Amino acid sequence: PPSCLPAEDISTNSNGPKQEILLDDDQEDLFAEATEEVSLDSPEREPILSDGPSPAITPVTPTVIITPRAEASMFDRSLDEDEDTEENGDTFDMQITVSDPEKVGGFGCTSLNLFSRNEFSVKRRFSDFLGLHSKLASKYMHIGYIVPPAPEKSIVGMTKVKVGKEDLSSAEFVEKRRSALQRYLTRTVTHPALLKDPDVIQFLENTELPRAVSTQALSGAGILRMVNKAAEAVNKMTIKMNESDAWFEEKQQQFENLDIQLRKLHASVESLVCHRKELSVNTASFAKSAAMLGNSEDHTALSRALSQLAEVEEKIDQLHQEQAYADFYLFSELLGDYVRLIAAVKGVFDQRMKTWSKWQDAQLLLQRKREAETKLQYANKPDKLQQAKDEIKEWETKVQQGERDFEQISKNIRQEVGRFEKQRVKDFKVVIIKYLESLVHTQQQLIKYWEAFLPEAKAIA
Amino acid sequence: MMQEGLDDGPDFLSEEDRGPRAVNVDLQTDATLQVDISDALSERDKVKFTVHTKSTLPNFKQNEFSVVRQHEEFIWLHDSFVENEDYAGFIIPPAPPRPDFDASREKLQKLGEGEGSMTKEEFTKMKQELEAEYLAIFKKTVAMHEVFLCRVAAHPVLRKDLNFHVFLEYNQDLSVRGKNKKEKLEDFFKNVVKSADGVIVAGVKDVDDFFEHEKTFLLEYHNRVKDASIKSDRMIRSHKSAADDINRIASTLYTLGTQDSTDVCKFFLKVSELFEKTRKIEARVAADEDLKLADLLKYYLRESQAAKDLLYRRGRALVDYENANKALDKARAKNKDVLQAETTQQVCCQKFEKISESAKQELIDFKTRRVAAFRKNLVELAELELKHAKGNLQLLQSCLAVLKGDT
Numbered sequence: 001p002p003s004c005l006p007a008e009d010i011s012t013n014s015n016g017p018k019q020e021i022l023l024d025d026d027q028e029d030l031f032a033e034a035t036e037e038v039s040l041d042s043p044e045r046e047p048i049l050s051d052g053p054s055p056a057i058t059p060v061t062p063t064v065i066i067t068p069r070a071e072a073s074m075f076d077r078s079l080d081e082d083e084d085t086e087e088n089g090d091t092f093d094m095q096i097t098v099s100d101p102e103k104v105g106g107f108g109c110t111s112l113n114l115f116s117r118n119e120f121s122v123k124r125r126f127s128d129f130l131g132l133h134s135k136l137a138s139k140y141m142h143i144g145y146i147v148p149p150a151p152e153k154s155i156v157g158m159t160k161v162k163v164g165k166e167d168l169s170s171a172e173f174v175e176k177r178r179s180a181l182q183r184y185l186t187r188t189v190t191h192p193a194l195l196k197d198p199d200v201i202q203f204l205e206n207t208e209l210p211r212a213v214s215t216q217a218l219s220g221a222g223i224l225r226m227v228n229k230a231a232e233a234v235n236k237m238t239i240k241m242n243e244s245d246a247w248f249e250e251k252q253q254q255f256e257n258l259d260i261q262l263r264k265l266h267a268s269v270e271s272l273v274c275h276r277k278e279l280s281v282n283t284a285s286f287a288k289s290a291a292m293l294g295n296s297e298d299h300t301a302l303s304r305a306l307s308q309l310a311e312v313e314e315k316i317d318q319l320h321q322e323q324a325y326a327d328f329y330l331f332s333e334l335l336g337d338y339v340r341l342i343a344a345v346k347g348v349f350d351q352r353m354k355t356w357s358k359w360q361d362a363q364l365l366l367q368r369k370r371e372a373e374t375k376l377q378y379a380n381k382p383d384k385l386q387q388a389k390d391e392i393k394e395w396e397t398k399v400q401q402g403e404r405d406f407e408q409i410s411k412n413i414r415q416e417v418g419r420f421e422k423q424r425v426k427d428f429k430v431v432i433i434k435y436l437e438s439l440v441h442t443q444q445q446l447i448k449y450w451e452a453f454l455p456e457a458k459a460i461a
Numbered sequence: 462m463m464q465e466g467l468d469d470g471p472d473f474l475s476e477e478d479r480g481p482r483a484v485n486v487d488l489q490t491d492a493t494l495q496v497d498i499s500d501a502l503s504e505r506d507k508v509k510f511t512v513h514t515k516s517t518l519p520n521f522k523q524n525e526f527s528v529v530r531q532h533e534e535f536i537w538l539h540d541s542f543v544e545n546e547d548y549a550g551f552i553i554p555p556a557p558p559r560p561d562f563d564a565s566r567e568k569l570q571k572l573g574e575g576e577g578s579m580t581k582e583e584f585t586k587m588k589q590e591l592e593a594e595y596l597a598i599f600k601k602t603v604a605m606h607e608v609f610l611c612r613v614a615a616h617p618v619l620r621k622d623l624n625f626h627v628f629l630e631y632n633q634d635l636s637v638r639g640k641n642k643k644e645k646l647e648d649f650f651k652n653v654v655k656s657a658d659g660v661i662v663a664g665v666k667d668v669d670d671f672f673e674h675e676k677t678f679l680l681e682y683h684n685r686v687k688d689a690s691i692k693s694d695r696m697i698r699s700h701k702s703a704a705d706d707i708n709r710i711a712s713t714l715y716t717l718g719t720q721d722s723t724d725v726c727k728f729f730l731k732v733s734e735l736f737e738k739t740r741k742i743e744a745r746v747a748a749d750e751d752l753k754l755a756d757l758l759k760y761y762l763r764e765s766q767a768a769k770d771l772l773y774r775r776g777r778a779l780v781d782y783e784n785a786n787k788a789l790d791k792a793r794a795k796n797k798d799v800l801q802a803e804t805t806q807q808v809c810c811q812k813f814e815k816i817s818e819s820a821k822q823e824l825i826d827f828k829t830r831r832v833a834a835f836r837k838n839l840v841e842l843a844e845l846e847l848k849h850a851k852g853n854l855q856l857l858q859s860c861l862a863v864l865k866g867d868t
Contacts, residue, residue, distance in 0.1 A: 257720050265713040272706035279699035286692040293689045296681045298674075299832050305839060425725045429864075432728050436735075436861050443854040450846045457839040460832060 094189040098182035101174065107181060111189070111204040120205045128209055129181055135199045136188070141344075142351050143405075144412030146420055147194070148187035149340040151180035179329060183337060190423065245410070251417060252349055259342045266335035273327045280320035287313035301460045308456045312449050319445050326438035334431045338424065345420065352409050359402030366395040493517050496614045496629065498607040499527065503599055507531055508560045510606055514629045520621075521630055528632045532559055535606055537637040538613075541624045549774045549812070550819035551619065552827055554612035555763035557605040565595045583712065590708075590744075597748055601756065608760070655773075662776035669817075675824050676772055683765040690758035697750050704743035711736035728864060735860040739853050746849045753842040761831060768827050775820050778813040785809040 093115055099108035106123035113119070133150035140147050189195045189204075203209065287310045294306030373388040493516060500511035513527045539556035542548050569591050576584055613619045628635070663680075667673040711733045718729030785806040792802035 254720075254722070258717075261713055261717045261720065265710060265717065268706055268709040268713060272703060272710065275699055275702040275706055279696065279703055282692065282696040282699050286689070286696045289685070289689040289692040293682075293685045296678070296685050298678050298682075299828060302832050302835055305835070309839065421723055425723050428725045429728055432732055433861065433864055436732070436857055436864070439739075440854060440857045440861065443850045443857060446850040447847060447854065450843050450850065454840065454843040454847065457836065457843050460836040460839070 094195060096182060096185045096189060098178050098185060100178060107178065109185065109204065111185075122204065122207060124203070124209070126177065126181070128203070129184065131209075132188075132199060132203045133184075136194060136197065139197070139199075140193070141347055142355070142409075144348050144351060144409040144416060145191070145193060146341070146344050146348055146416045148184060148191070149344050151177065151184055176333075179333065180337075183333070187337075187341075191419075247414070248349070248352070248410070252346075255342055255345055255349075259339065259346075262335055262339050262342065266332065266339055269327065269332045269335060273324050273332055276320055276324035276327055280317045280324060283313050283317035283320060287311075287317060305456050305460050308453055312453045315449050316446065319442055323438065323442050326435065330431055330435045330438065334427065338427075341420075345417070348413055348416065352406070352413055355402070355406045355409050359399070359406050362395060362398045362402045366392065366399050369395050494614045494620055496607075496610045498603050498610070501599070501603045503562070508599075508602060510603065512610065512629060520626055526630060526632075528629065530628065530635075532557070532606070534628065534635050534637050535609060537635065538624055538628050539609070542613075542619065542622070543770075545622075546812075548619065549778070550771070550816035550823070551616070552764070552767045552771050552823045554609050554616070554619075555760075555767045557602070557609045560598075560602040562595065562598060565591065565598055569595065586708070586712075597751075601752070604756075605760075658777070659773050662773055662780055665776060665780060667776075667779070671821060672772070672775065672817075675768075676776075679765055679769050679772060683762070683769060686758055686762045686765055690755065690762050693750070693755045693758055697747050697755055700747040700750065701744065704740045704747060707736050707740035707743060711740060731860055731863060735856055738856050742849050742853050742856075746846065749845040749849070750842065753838045753845065757834060757838045761834070764827065764831070768824060771816075771820055771823060775813070775816045778809065778816050782806075782809040782813040 093113070095112040095114055097108075097110045097112075099110070101107050106125055107129075108121060109124050110119065110121045130150050130153075133147065136147045188200060194200055290306055290313060291310035294303050294310060297303040297306055369388065369392045373385065373392055376385045376388050379385075495515040497513050498510050499513035502509040502511075508531065510530050510532075511527050512530050513525075514521070515525045517524065536556055539553065542551075542553045569588075572584070572587055572591060579587075613622075613625055619625065663676060667676065714729045714733035714736065718726045718733055720726075721729060785802070785808075789799075789802040789806045792799045
């Protein structure tokens with residue numbers, strides 16, 4: 001782990017305002033958090049996006065954490081090299097597997113470093129994943145890194161499409177969650193800076209994680225709601241940002257459009273999953289009915305053909321079920337992930353606005369201090385004058401820092417967006433191809449089944 | 462107004478739709494009497510069928526002629542058969558169901574109302590689909606009315622029926638109004654009485670093995686066909702819903718493709734194009750399943766009911782005959798009103814025997830027709846499913862080839 005970070009970077013200050021305990025103390029019940037909703041109104045939400053010290057998190061300023069400049073050079077290197085990080089053979093390559101909690105009493109989390117071949121296996125609770133995300137968000141979002149959001153806590157999908165009773169079955173729910181956690185962790189370690197983050201390393205390697213009592217665990221939806229609140233706050237700012245860089249305005253608009261379309265697509269795909277499941281159920285029901293009809297048909301050959309029709313339909317119902325599974329895990333979940341990711345992207349753009357605003361405020365204050373000093377020059381109060389001069393120096397530094405911060409976050413965002421877009425293109429291409437392959441498989445099976453049935457139908461004499 | 466485009470009379474049925482459809486009954490049509498519905502017109506709340514007849518029979522004034530009929534007139538014809546005592550021994554071809562465009566019309570209306578809230582492309586797309594749906598329902602109702610007429614024309618006795626000839630030839634309105642409330646209520650009570658009686662009659666064990674077997678068979682068969690019909694409808698509805706979802710997905714993918722400035726826009730556009738095509742195929746699959754499977758089951762639901770009705774009438778005649786026998790014995794024993802009792806008994810006997818004779822043949826024919834229809838439809842269903850699956854596969858594979866080549 002890099003030496004520039006102290007081992008404990010999260011202060012657990014018990015003197016701060018009353019913390020909301022989100023973690024469940026019950027060891028056995030993994031699903032206690034299943035329907036827990038995160039409270040929006042608790043004031044502890046704010047600290048993550050605001051600057052300055054807060055009880056729950058270490059004051060994180062650019063000089064204390066892994067310096068962005070160092071990170072930036074790493075970025076540059078990775079961007080200059082071959083697009084595909086898989087071909088780097090770098091320490092960037094980590095393969096993550098999250099396994100079924102039933103078997104090990106906690107989500108088994110295995111990370112395999114493809115370069116060094118070091119492998120770690122640990123047990124983690126769902127809240128641990130949320131805790132990890134909250135730490136990373138608090139450390140990196142305000143300097144412009146797109147931190148992958150953690151999976152949803154609640155069962156209801158983001159688009160709130162009415163899903164059948166089957167979705168609430170515990171086996172399906174667990175698999176959904178497991179898969180989501182694996183994707184979350186994989187995205188996290190794909191980020192070059194996050195991969196090297198001590199919290200991430202600790203998460204992947206330490207057998208025991210410290211019980212982070214005061215960590216505020218936020219789900220993807222929680223982040224989204226916070227981002228929206230922050231965006232509202234930003235809009236209410238009296239000074240509208242002078243966008244000198246058209247790139248940012250363009251990109252924000254693009255992400256806005258992408259957001260709208262992805263949500264729409266997600267809703268349609270969720271509807272498809274639902275109808276496909278329904279089709280499977282109805283086909284099975286029809287198959288039984290056809291079998292019954294075949295039984296009562298007194299013409300022997302027709303009776304046999306009807307029974308065979310029933311068998312075909314039964315196989316087809318299985319096929320529909322498998323296809324619905326593919327619809328969901330390949331297509332729908334990807335879309336859901338990206339809707340949440342874009343919320344994180346928007347969050348980062350808003351952070352830049354805040355950084356700019358802070359810089360502007362510093363400039364304004366400096367101006368006032370200078371005016372005050374000018375006035376004091378004629379007032380014959382030497383100690384006050386000295387104080388004024390000191391304050392001017394202080395605020396000049398702050399203005400410089402503010403400008404640096406703004407430039408840094410702008411630079412980071414550019415790089416992050418570049419990386420994000422590459423990843424997005426890759427993800428979608430891969431998933432689209434896999435999904436089409438699943439559709440191909442379904443049609444091939446259908447052909448097989450009907451080809452087998454046709455001679456049976458023709459045999460009716 | 463939305464409706465105007467759908468009222469095209471003569472052009473509505475394409476060339477391929479003309480000629481006897483008789484999908485659910487494999488009927489031998491001979492030159493002496495050929496009936497079909499050559500045209501149809503859909504108006505606000507009624508459908509006008511053009512019934513076309515070709516005949517060499519001397520009963521008709523011309524060899525070829527057409528009249529326009531509405532649904533109520535078909536029902537009148539059907540009911541006249543049912544009420545005719547001479548036809549008690551036949552399976553009366555089931556009446557065609559009432560044309561029901563309500564759901565489709567409602568959807569079209571809603572679409573018209575919502576025109577402002579969607580893009581022009583979306584609107585045009587949806588309008589086309591709803592119109593296709595409307596057309597499909599329309600074709601179905603035409604087919605069902607035609608099948609009824611063909612069954613009558615193919616029946617050796619019914620084809621000679623006077624009412625049938627009037628129906629075919631009389632080129633004025635038959636002035637057959639639909640039943641009013643009072644008549645509908647009477648019908649309702651008649652049915653209640655009939656089903657109660659039916660239960661009693663069915664309870665009487667038949668000495669004749671053939672009919673006893675048929676009774677048991679038909680009862681079970683009818684119920685299972687009903688269940689299969691309901692389940693197949695549900696299955697097909699889900700299929701249509703899934704196709705609709707794919708339609709929406711295709712549209713959104715298209716928008717994404719046009720908005721995206723990265724490499725992946727090509728993928729979005731190609732897949733959008735693919736899904737547009739595959740969802741049309743999926744919709745066709747649902748439509749074909751509807752025609753070949755659902756309609757088949759619905760038809761045999763109605764026919765099996767007609768067969769059950771025949772058995773009921775025979776059972777009723779048997780009971781009457783047995784009662785008449787008992788009455789005759791009593792009369793002879795008391796030596797009172799013997800002649801009257803003898804006459805009654807003879808009448809009942811003749812009625813029963815007449816029905817039994819034709820009923821046996823009718824039930825055998827029913828089986829033959831049923832087997833032939835199922836065979837035809839199941840074969841066609843399998844062939845169509847294969848055709849569509851292969852079509853889908855080809856589209857998917859060629860799209861995949863393009864996309865894989867790109868990465």
